Amino acid sequence: MQDFANPRLKVEPLDLGIGLRRQACEAIKRAITEMDIYGRPEEIRLDERQLSHDLGVSRTPIREAVSILEQEGFVRSIPRRGLVVVRKTKREIVEMITVWAAIESMAARLAALRVTPNDINELHDLGEAFQDDPDRHIHDYSHANMAFHKAIIRLGGVELMVSLTDTLFIHMRAVRAVTMTQDNRARRSVVDHRAIIAALAAHDAGLAERLVREHTMGLAAHVEEHGDFLDVAAGDHRRRPG
Amino acid sequence: MQDFANPRLKVEPLDLGIGLRRQACEAIKRAITEMDIYGRPEEIRLDERQLSHDLGVSRTPIREAVSILEQEGFVRSIPRRGLVVVRKTKREIVEMITVWAAIESMAARLAALRVTPNDINELHDLGEAFQDDPDRHIHDYSHANMAFHKAIIRLGGVELMVSLTDTLFIHMRAVRAVTMTQDNRARRSVVDHRAIIAALAAHDAGLAERLVREHTMGLAAHVEEHGDFLDVAAGDHRRRPG
DNA sequence: CTGTGGCATAATGTATACCAGCGTCAGGAG
DNA sequence: CTCCTGACGCTGGTATACATTATGCCACAG
Numbered sequence: 001m002q003d004f005a006n007p008r009l010k011v012e013p014l015d016l017g018i019g020l021r022r023q024a025c026e027a028i029k030r031a032i033t034e035m036d037i038y039g040r041p042e043e044i045r046l047d048e049r050q051l052s053h054d055l056g057v058s059r060t061p062i063r064e065a066v067s068i069l070e071q072e073g074f075v076r077s078i079p080r081r082g083l084v085v086v087r088k089t090k091r092e093i094v095e096m097i098t099v100w101a102a103i104e105s106m107a108a109r110l111a112a113l114r115v116t117p118n119d120i121n122e123l124h125d126l127g128e129a130f131q132d133d134p135d136r137h138i139h140d141y142s143h144a145n146m147a148f149h150k151a152i153i154r155l156g157g158v159e160l161m162v163s164l165t166d167t168l169f170i171h172m173r174a175v176r177a178v179t180m181t182q183d184n185r186a187r188r189s190v191v192d193h194r195a196i197i198a199a200l201a202a203h204d205a206g207l208a209e210r211l212v213r214e215h216t217m218g219l220a221a222h223v224e225e226h227g228d229f230l231d232v233a234a235g236d237h238r239r240r241p242g
Numbered sequence: 243m244q245d246f247a248n249p250r251l252k253v254e255p256l257d258l259g260i261g262l263r264r265q266a267c268e269a270i271k272r273a274i275t276e277m278d279i280y281g282r283p284e285e286i287r288l289d290e291r292q293l294s295h296d297l298g299v300s301r302t303p304i305r306e307a308v309s310i311l312e313q314e315g316f317v318r319s320i321p322r323r324g325l326v327v328v329r330k331t332k333r334e335i336v337e338m339i340t341v342w343a344a345i346e347s348m349a350a351r352l353a354a355l356r357v358t359p360n361d362i363n364e365l366h367d368l369g370e371a372f373q374d375d376p377d378r379h380i381h382d383y384s385h386a387n388m389a390f391h392k393a394i395i396r397l398g399g400v401e402l403m404v405s406l407t408d409t410l411f412i413h414m415r416a417v418r419a420v421t422m423t424q425d426n427r428a429r430r431s432v433v434d435h436r437a438i439i440a441a442l443a444a445h446d447a448g449l450a451e452r453l454v455r456e457h458t459m460g461l462a463a464h465v466e467e468h469g470d471f472l473d474v475a476a477g478d479h480r481r482r483p484g
Numbered sequence: 485c486t487g488t489g490g491c492a493t494a495a496t497g498t499a500t501a502c503c504a505g506c507g508t509c510a511g512g513a514g
Numbered sequence: 515c516t517c518c519t520g521a522c523g524c525t526g527g528t529a530t531a532c533a534t535t536a537t538g539c540c541a542c543a544g
Binding site for chain 2: 019021060063064067068071072092095096098099101102103105106107110158159160161164213
């Protein structure tokens with residue numbers, strides 16, 4: 001009966017141990033994403049005992065976290081051999097971008113029917129934030145670029161799209177910077193984004209979908225064309241030739 | 243050196259521990275999918291010890307398998323409370339269908355540029371298999387229907403789409419039968435499928451995409467309209483009202 | 485009679501110990 | 515000098531034991 005009659009104490013739910021495994025999962029994931037995977041040619045191995053020692057927990061939560069990370073495609077567990085950080089091949093990156101294009105274009109279609117002027121303003125701010133000189137702050141612009149696309153997906157109103165693309169975007173972190181610096185893509189992105197915003201503002205679902213699809217598939221084609229650096233040493237540790 | 247010179251012992255590779263956790267994961271997943279989740283109104287709890295005892299393994303592999311299953315959205319782990327089989331809400335089902343529509347329509351677009359006459363024949367066989375009387379063998383038809391859509395996604399040539407939709411389709415297993423029996427959808431599906439095949443055969447990417455999208459989004463709208471049975475008791479175990 | 489508080493039980497989350505392969509290195513033999 | 519073989523160590527996989535917490539019941543007090 002004290003649900004709303006006595007609002008005396010407003011304590012937070014106090015997330016007790018809501019996941020020592022979650023913390024480990026997040027920590028490892030962040031460590032992986034912040035590491036420049038494609039910078040070094042050799043394989044990156046993970047040691048369970050090292051991780052458990054560094055994180056100050058036992059191996060059990062580490063292993064559960066690793067299970068999740070493996071399911072999400074960040075690491076690969078080779079039985080009796082060890083854990084390696086997966087290095088996405090060019091083909092896999094292109095596939096991820098393709099799926100991203102599929103989801104975001106559908107989200108744009110749905111968003112075109114729902115957007116408010118307020119949403120349009122937010123998109124505009126995100127799109128024009130670095131319009132003056134996108135080449136200057138590549139990293140920041142790349143971040144804002146991701147935020148723009150994530151905003152469109154969010155405006156679609158489908159939570160599942162948000163969660164699915166979140167994982168995809170994390171995987172593409174390593175590719176962002178490279179793709180942005182090439183071919184003056186950053187500058188052209190701004191133009192595309194303006195057109196997308198205009199289509200959304202006009203509630204033109206078909207146009208918004210097409211523009212988003214062509215924009216993102218353009219990135220896929222770009223990676224397909226210039227992304228060979230991803231496969232430089234992706235498969236050099238299959239067998240030990242002796 | 244005894245690889246092929248001395249074929250005296252032909253013992254099978256005996257997948258020792260190639261994944262005790264994988265086996266547990268598959269077993270539990272199959273048990274969940276084969277269980278009629280939406281038949282009983284009460285929550286379905288899973289007991290770790292029971293599972294470990296039934297599968298004949300320790301709790302550790304069970305817990306790792308459960309981590310994967312939780313990540314895939316089949317179970318939900320409530321800290322210190324236990325495991326419950328998730329019962330997808332109508333909204334979540336609609337969202338999954340929407341994502342499915344996004345992916346398959348993109349796959350259809352890609353497939354239209356790649357399909358061979360052989361592929362068209364296969365699709366035709368899948369689509370027309372139950373054309374004579376789809377209402378008769380609802381279960382088989384539902385299976386063939388899924389196979390048809392999975393075939394289109396496969397023809398898109400993007401492996402990631404196949405794996406992503408595999409999980410989605412498993413989740414929608416429970417919904418298939420119901421949606422098929424309502425509104426004469428099975429019969430109309432055949433007509434839609436014919437048009438999709440024709441568009442693919444004509445290499446009309448835009449049309450194929452549109453037809454697939456409208457077909458699948460029609461299912462989404464149908465579930466949105468008639469899928470209230472999904473929420474009958476989805477949230478009755480939040481609090482114990484006393 | 486009802487409500488509250490404490491206790492007991494049980495289930496999960498975590499830690500540690502043990503086990504089984506696989507790689508590597510060294511030593512011996514040809 | 516080279517190649518094969520065996521042993522050791524490192525790695526992950528599994529099991530079991532322990533602690534912490536949630537829940538339900540019972541007793542006592544108002």
